[in-house]
Amino acid sequence: MSPRSHITTHVLDAGSGSPAAAVGVVLEQDLPGGWRELATAHTDADGRVADLGPASVPAGRYRITFDTGSYYAARDQATFYPYVTILFELADESAHYHVPLLLSPFAYSTYRGS
Secondary structure, eight states: OOOOOSEEEEEEETTTTEEOTTOEEEEEEEETTEEEEEEEEEOOTTSEEEEESOSOOOSEEEEEEEEHHHHHHTTTOOOSOSOEEEEEEEOOTTSOEEOOEEEETTEEEEOOBO
């Protein structure tokens, strides 16, 4: 198992009550001149990405984009949201940031996890 990165995520398919495996995830950092991609990954069988990006990142704005359209297409399920992007501010450089996604075909929710 890889060490846990500064920013982690997981996706729960609230419609099925199961972890959402194989969801594509992109982590980006907001820098002068535009967004810079830091990492890409797919959720594991438990719907998690523990090694998303570097072990530490500076304070600033980040975003995680989830490829929910491909996830639902693989299940032959329609969805209203082909991508979900969560923009957040990382203020405490010593803290771990966990950004989960609760997903259904026609709604989603997120929160600051632990």
